[in-house]
Amino acid sequence: MKVEGGVALVTGANRGIGRGFVEALLARGIARVYATARRLDSLDAVVALDRVRVSPVGLDVTDARRLRQVASEYGDVSLLINNAGMTAYGRLIGAPSLDGARQEMETNFWGPLQLCRAFAPVLAANGGGAIINVLSIGAMACFPQVGSYCASKFAAAAMTQGVRLELHGQGTRVLGVYPGAVESDMSAATPGPKITALEHGHACLVALERGEDNLYPDFSAQAKHEDWLRDPAAFERNLLSRL
Numbered sequence: 001m002k003v004e005g006g007v008a009l010v011t012g013a014n015r016g017i018g019r020g021f022v023e024a025l026l027a028r029g030i031a032r033v034y035a036t037a038r039r040l041d042s043l044d045a046v047v048a049l050d051r052v053r054v055s056p057v058g059l060d061v062t063d064a065r066r067l068r069q070v071a072s073e074y075g076d077v078s079l080l081i082n083n084a085g086m087t088a089y090g091r092l093i094g095a096p097s098l099d100g101a102r103q104e105m106e107t108n109f110w111g112p113l114q115l116c117r118a119f120a121p122v123l124a125a126n127g128g129g130a131i132i133n134v135l136s137i138g139a140m141a142c143f144p145q146v147g148s149y150c151a152s153k154f155a156a157a158a159m160t161q162g163v164r165l166e167l168h169g170q171g172t173r174v175l176g177v178y179p180g181a182v183e184s185d186m187s188a189a190t191p192g193p194k195i196t197a198l199e200h201g202h203a204c205l206v207a208l209e210r211g212e213d214n215l216y217p218d219f220s221a222q223a224k225h226e227d228w229l230r231d232p233a234a235f236e237r238n239l240l241s242r243l
């Protein structure tokens with residue numbers, strides 16, 4: 001999979017990690033980026049990065065009808081980046097209701113799955129192409145203070161693995177990314193050190209071009225992943241201290 005000369009669609013491209021993807025794609029010679037966001041006017045600064053190669057597209061990933069429409073309109077996409085996500089910062093038992101958990105599943109699981117389904121034939125028609133699903137280190141272990149967010153990311157990680165297997169035959173590469181601490185609004189309260197969203201974007205595109213299946217892109221994610229590999233049970237016991 002080569003980024004240079006390709007056509008990418010990035011969800012949640014107006015800020016944070018999504019904007020970092022757009023910047024990294026441009027730096028690596030992408031021919032066109034469809035930068036999508038819920039509100040078109042929130043994309044002005046991203047479009048200003050390169051008015052020729054960046055096209056703004058309105059897309060709420062929880063709107064199934066709209067995402068099918070987008071897949072039928074942008075038939076030249078060779079790289080789908082499922083980045084948009086949200087957290088309600090809620091516990092599984094302690095949250096006052098399931099509203100936040102349901103919204104997390106809609107945004108972090110159902111939206112990306114529906115986009116994979118809608119774009120699978122598009123990617124096949126364009127030679128196979130690739131998908132990057134932005135998951136979380138919370139898809140490796142359930143951090144209890146954001147338990148419902150982690151559940152949605154675990155589901156998205158299983159989906160990523162299944163989609164990789166199902167699309168193998170059509171030559172579509174699927175990269176699962178497990179960030180831990182990347183500079184953005186969502187991670188404002190996460191302790192550092194953090195990498196920038198641009199560094200994150202470059203790391204993902206390098207991993208994609210190397211043909212990797214999974215990426216732990218930053219210091220925090222790598223350290224947690226190593227701890228977890230060493231002793232998953234001890235890792236889980238340590239999570240008790242977070243409550």
Ligand SMILES: NC(=O)c1ccc[n+]([C@@H]2O[C@H](COP(=O)([O-])OP(=O)(O)OC[C@H]3O[C@@H](n4cnc5c(N)ncnc54)[C@H](OP(=O)(O)O)[C@@H]3O)[C@@H](O)[C@H]2O)c1
Pocket residue numbers: 011012013014015016017018037038039042059060061062083084085086107134135136137178179180181182183184185186187190
């Ligand atoms: N930053 C980290 O350290 C970190 C760690 C682990 C995982 N992640 C994951 O990385 C991804 C990007 O997060 P971020 O850190 O860049 O957070 P962020 O700064 O809060 O940005 C979230 C992005 O998702 C968009 N979004 C939310 N709900 C949406 C919906 N229904 N439809 C379309 N767009 C929607 C937001 O759009 P609006 O501007 O319209 O709200 C925004 O562009 C997420 O999947 C997140 O779970 C981040």
